[in-house]
Amino acid sequence: MSLVAEAFVSQIAAAEPWPENATLYQQLKGEQILLSDNAASLAVQAFLQMCNLPIKVVCRANAEYMSPSGKVPFIHVGNQVVSELGPIVQFVKAKGHSLSDGLGEVQKAEMKAYMELVNNMLLTAELYLQWCDEATVGEITHARYGSPYPWPLNHILAYQKQWEVKRKMKAIGWGKKTLDQVLEDVDQCCQALSQRLGTQPYFFNKQPTELDALVFGHLYTILTTQLTNDELSEKIPLPDTW
Amino acid sequence: MAAPLELSCWGGGWGLPSVHSESLVVMAYAKFCGAPLKVNVIDNTWRGSRGDVPILTTEDNMVSQPAKILNFLRKQKYNADYELSAKQGADTLAYIALLEEKLLPAVLHTFWVESDNYFTVTKPWFASQIPFPLSLILPGRMSKGALNRILLTRGQPPLYHLREVEAQIYRDAKECLNLLSNRLGTSQFFFGDTPSTLDAYVFGFLAPLYKVRFPKVQLQEHLKQLSNLCRFCDDILSSYFRLSLGEGTCYLGCASLREWGLVLK
Numbered sequence: 182m183s184l185v186a187e188a189f190v191s192q193i194a195a196a197e198p199w200p201e202n203a204t205l206y207q208q209l210k211g212e213q214i215l216l217s218d219n220a221a222s223l224a225v226q227a228f229l230q231m232c233n234l235p236i237k238v239v240c241r242a243n244a245e246y247m248s249p250s251g252k253v254p255f256i257h258v259g260n261q262v263v264s265e266l267g268p269i270v271q272f273v274k275a276k277g278h279s280l281s282d283g284l285g286e287v288q289k290a291e292m293k294a295y296m297e298l299v300n301n302m303l304l305t306a307e308l309y310l311q312w313c314d315e316a317t318v319g320e321i322t323h324a325r326y327g328s329p330y331p332w333p334l335n336h337i338l339a340y341q342k343q344w345e346v347k348r349k350m351k352a353i354g355w356g357k358k359t360l361d362q363v364l365e366d367v368d369q370c371c372q373a374l375s376q377r378l379g380t381q382p383y384f385f386n387k388q389p390t391e392l393d394a395l396v397f398g399h400l401y402t403i404l405t406t407q408l409t410n411d412e413l414s415e416k417i418p419l420p421d422t423w
Numbered sequence: 424m425a426a427p428l429e430l431s432c433w434g435g436g437w438g439l440p441s442v443h444s445e446s447l448v449v450m451a452y453a454k455f456c457g458a459p460l461k462v463n464v465i466d467n468t469w470r471g472s473r474g475d476v477p478i479l480t481t482e483d484n485m486v487s488q489p490a491k492i493l494n495f496l497r498k499q500k501y502n503a504d505y506e507l508s509a510k511q512g513a514d515t516l517a518y519i520a521l522l523e524e525k526l527l528p529a530v531l532h533t534f535w536v537e538s539d540n541y542f543t544v545t546k547p548w549f550a551s552q553i554p555f556p557l558s559l560i561l562p563g564r565m566s567k568g569a570l571n572r573i574l575l576t577r578g579q580p581p582l583y584h585l586r587e588v589e590a591q592i593y594r595d596a597k598e599c600l601n602l603l604s605n606r607l608g609t610s611q612f613f614f615g616d617t618p619s620t621l622d623a624y625v626f627g628f629l630a631p632l633y634k635v636r637f638p639k640v641q642l643q644e645h646l647k648q649l650s651n652l653c654r655f656c657d658d659i660l661s662s663y664f665r666l667s668l669g670e671g672t673c674y675l676g677c678a679s680l681r682e683w684g685l686v687l688k
Contacts, residue, residue, distance in 0.1 A: 290602035294517035301520040352572040354488065373513035 193261065195275045203258045204237045205229075206244045212328045213242060216406050217307040222254040224266055224398025231389045232278045242329035270391050280390045288385055292392045295377065295384070302370035303399045305355060306363050312346040314360055427461055432477040434464040434552055437634045440664050442548065444530065446477040448489045448627030454663040455618045458501035465552055489627075493620060504619045511614050515621045518606070518613075521599060522628055528573045529596030529642055530632055532589065535569035539638040597645050604649040611658065618659070630656045
């Protein structure tokens with residue numbers, strides 16, 4: 182969204198309280214949704230739960246195309262549509278609910294940094310595994326991504342998405358990485374998160390924040406999704422605090 | 424004595440040992456951990472590759488990309504993070520991710536995409552560092568690579584317009600600079616009194632933005648208002664790079680003498 186549109190949305194958001202009929206849209210749960218989208222959707226659901234805001238989850242095959250930014254999940258609240266965790270957190274804050282208000286400046290900086298770490302490493306690794314690892318692509322991703330559509334659309338859409346993701350990987354320097362290197366990065370990321378969490382119940386104090394929601398979304402999805410190889414889920418150190 | 428480590432990277436200007444962020448990160452880290460690095464500045468001869476710079480060459484290895492080079496140096500026992508706790512190590516990773524996601528797009532845009540800056544400063548400088556036909560091609564390729572990276576990571580599919588993204592990336596970059604400034608506070612380095620990997624990365628990204636003279640300067644102006652970050656860059660430049668600025672010019676002098684075969688390599 183452009184800056185002006187965002188400011189406008191914030192103002193309108195501030196004017197109305199959270200309605201009862203807010204909905205979250207994602208792809209079809211059983212057959213279509215992929216690892217990375219599921220993680221993102223779960224993170225948003227966890228965040229809204231933590232804020233005690235009611236939300237209804239609706240599954241639509243074309244959720245990705247309905248979204249204003251092309252990414253799922255997105256929420257439909259009143260007459261506004263907001264997608265992705267970052268903007269949703271801002272939107273919820275404009276409505277007067279925030280999980281990170283009690284944090285100091287340095288802690289907020291740390292929280293943002295760790296959220297970027299998760300996006301940078303975990304999310305990119307998930308995308309890599311889904312779209313650039315031939316075994317997974319062939320057996321799982323292609324079939325799932327195009328499943329609601331008839332032939333030949335299912336193949337075309339899947340190939341198009343794969344091409345887009347591969348372009349992005351190449352632009353950020355992940356194009357030449359092997360699966361082992363990607364898993365090493367995931368390992369490093371999980372070690373860092375584990376160090377930061379230590380023995381506390383949540384990352385900051387005793388209250389959960391959006392960072393906890395994001396990490397939960399990703400870790401839970403990785404641990405519970407069946408892929409062709411289980412190396413990704415093996416990288417997560419056994420949860421004793423989750 | 425350890426095998427000689429040679430780093431090939433882009434040269435310096437405007438008071439910096441290198442104008443290229445990634446090269447500067449590696450050079451700063453080497454200074455912090457005391458690694459004996461022989462710096463080969465990319466010059467007007469046809470020797471050496473320019474593609475994936477910075478590149479570290481040892482007797483049997485060639486390593487590219489700052490993260491891999493730093494890992495390699497650590498394995499050779501040149502470790503600037505020796506005194507950090509595990510949590511600080513984790514914070515380092517997180518802040519580096521923050522820099523790459525929030526600050527790097529705007530730095531790339533300021534250097535390579537903003538047409539005033541690119542055509543008056545960046546392109547002439549890089550073109551002057553490399554031999555003739557390549558100087559027509561390589562800067563253009565680097566510029567396209569930068570634009571691509573910005574659009575693919577921040578743009579909205581399917582059209583990927585730059586306009587929509589520009590305002591957003593500059594806003595994110597300013598926020599990132601504010602966060603870094605808050606985190607640094609009044610300390611000399613990010614973790615205590617000795618510099619570490621995070622200091623190298625922050626220096627590498629901020630110093631070119633701080634020192635290079637651009638026509639369009641919105642991000643630079645914002646950085647100049649954060650006095651502790653400016654002080655951070657100046658401190659590192661004066662403590663770790665003052666002596667080797669003399670060496671740097673000596674290398675440039677040697678490079679041209681070498682061309683005429685007057686100095687044996």
